[in-house]
Amino acid sequence: MKNKLEFSAIVPVAGAGTRLRPHTHTYPKVLLTVGDKPILGHILDDLSRAGIKKIYMVIGGMGDKIKTYVAGKYPRLNVTYIVQEEPKGLGHAIWITRNYVKGPAIVMLGDTIISADLGKFLNARQDAIAVREVADPRRFGVVEIEKGRIVNMVEKPQHPPSNMAIVGIYAFKDTQPLFRGLDSLVRSGKTTKGEIQLTDALVTMLKSGHKFSPVPIDGWYDCGKPETLLETNRYILEKNKPAYRAPGCAVVEPVYISPRAKVSNSIIGPYASIGDGAIVDYSIVSDSIINENAVIMNMNLSKSLVGPSATIIGRREQINIGENSEIRFDKTVCDL
Numbered sequence: 001m002k003n004k005l006e007f008s009a010i011v012p013v014a015g016a017g018t019r020l021r022p023h024t025h026t027y028p029k030v031l032l033t034v035g036d037k038p039i040l041g042h043i044l045d046d047l048s049r050a051g052i053k054k055i056y057m058v059i060g061g062m063g064d065k066i067k068t069y070v071a072g073k074y075p076r077l078n079v080t081y082i083v084q085e086e087p088k089g090l091g092h093a094i095w096i097t098r099n100y101v102k103g104p105a106i107v108m109l110g111d112t113i114i115s116a117d118l119g120k121f122l123n124a125r126q127d128a129i130a131v132r133e134v135a136d137p138r139r140f141g142v143v144e145i146e147k148g149r150i151v152n153m154v155e156k157p158q159h160p161p162s163n164m165a166i167v168g169i170y171a172f173k174d175t176q177p178l179f180r181g182l183d184s185l186v187r188s189g190k191t192t193k194g195e196i197q198l199t200d201a202l203v204t205m206l207k208s209g210h211k212f213s214p215v216p217i218d219g220w221y222d223c224g225k226p227e228t229l230l231e232t233n234r235y236i237l238e239k240n241k242p243a244y245r246a247p248g249c250a251v252v253e254p255v256y257i258s259p260r261a262k263v264s265n266s267i268i269g270p271y272a273s274i275g276d277g278a279i280v281d282y283s284i285v286s287d288s289i290i291n292e293n294a295v296i297m298n299m300n301l302s303k304s305l306v307g308p309s310a311t312i313i314g315r316r317e318q319i320n321i322g323e324n325s326e327i328r329f330d331k332t333v334c335d336l
Contacts, residue, residue: 005104005173007122009052011043012093013110014060014084027308028062030110031069032229033275033291035236036256039223040066042113042236044074047106050118055079056100058093089195095182098175105175107198109168113232115219115239121171124213129202130169131214140165141199143214150212155192155199166199167220181205226305233289234271252286275308 013030030040037045047055059066059081070079080100084093094107106121108114114130121128129150131143137160144152144161152161172178181201192200206212221232237254246257252269261278268274272285275292283296288304290296295311306312 005122007052007104007106007171008054008056008101009047010056010058010094010097010101010105010107011040011047011110012058012084012090012107013040013066014058014063014087014093028060028066029223031065031308032223032305033273033289034113034223034229034233035240035273036242036258037073038069039113040069040110041073043108043110044070044077046114046118047108048074048077050106050122052106053078056082056097056105058082058084058097060084060087087195089191089197091182091185091196091198091201094198095179095186095196098179098182101175101179103175104171104173107170107172111223112168113219113221113223113236114168114217115221116169116215116217118169120215121169124171124215126211126213127173128169128171128213128215130167130217130220131164132167132217132220133163134165135163137163137165140167141197142166145214148213150206150214153199153203153206155197164214167217169215169217170198177205177208177210178202227303229305230271230287230289230303233273234287237271237273258292 013028031038034042055077057079063081063083067081070077082097082100084096106118116130129143134140138156138158141153141155142157142160142162143150143164143166145164154161178201181204184204185196185201190200221235222228223232237256241254242256246263246268248265249263250267254271255269256273257263257268258274258276258278260276261274261280263274263280265282266280267284269286271287274280274290277293278290280290280296283299283301285296285301288301290306291308293309294306296306297313299312299314
């Protein structure tokens with residue numbers, strides 16, 4: 001069904017990704033591979049399929065790498081980049097788009113992959129927020145729901161009023177009330193856990209009579225830590241069953257091997273993703289993500305993340321190595 005309103009998208013991708021270090025010391029989290037493409041690629045694909053034509057992307061200190069990726073992979077997208085100079089929270093990241101974004105907009109966070117029909121948000125009768133029941137809601141924004149409407153929200157509460165967490169998609173039919181709520185936070189200097197929180201602005205909107213509909217979703221996959229990134233990788237490979245190309249190798253599906261990777265004399269899979277330009281030779285790789293231009297030789301890797309342009313030569317069972325690093329297990333010194 002065609003949307004009555006022309007939505008744009010706000011995509012905050014300025015987060016530091018501290019739980020994914022060492023990778024995020026030199027590489028934006030949203031460019032780490034999950035399944036057959038970077039996290040950001042999955043988000044942009046979802047927005048494109050939903051018919052979103054204009055995207056406002058909030059970037060941070062490594063924004064040039066994000067710009068290069070988007071220009072190379074999504075040259076037809078209309079993307080405006082806004083730099084968040086200081087990491088002051090999600091609410092602040094959205095607030096700095098206020099001079100660019102007009103009319104309706106959907107906000108999609110850059111640190112999760114969500115399996116959802118965006119049409120449910122774009123065509124909702126009122127503003128909509130994605131929610132999901134979780135075991136420990138203290139780590140999230142939490143909503144209270146009565147008669148199909150959100151009646152209260154709180155950010156990372158010590159004593160959650162419910163188990164329904166806010167999970168990273170927000171649709172606003174008019175962004176001006178949102179920006180007014182964020183303006184009031186910025187002017188007052190109010191923070192929660194040291195940051196300007198989007199949830200606090202939404203609470204202000206609720207108190208002024210604004211209405212939000214909860215949209216329950218099933219597929220919500222965290223990309224914030226190495227173990228959850230690997231879990232999300234397994235989900236995407238199972239769901240998409242991407243094609244592979246590795247002549248002369250034993251392949252245990254599901255796997256993704258980029259057509260631009262060179263894989264030889266190896267056993268790949270299950271649940272292995274190997275990115276553009278990677279070289280894998282005489283190795284066993286399972287339940288792992290090998291990012292672009294990495295070199296893996298004489299290795300047995302499982303449950304591992306290998307950063308872009310990293311080199312590992314030798315033998316080890318599990319590893320987490322960042323961009324442009326080198327480890328040779330046949331030497332007495334490791335270059336990290």
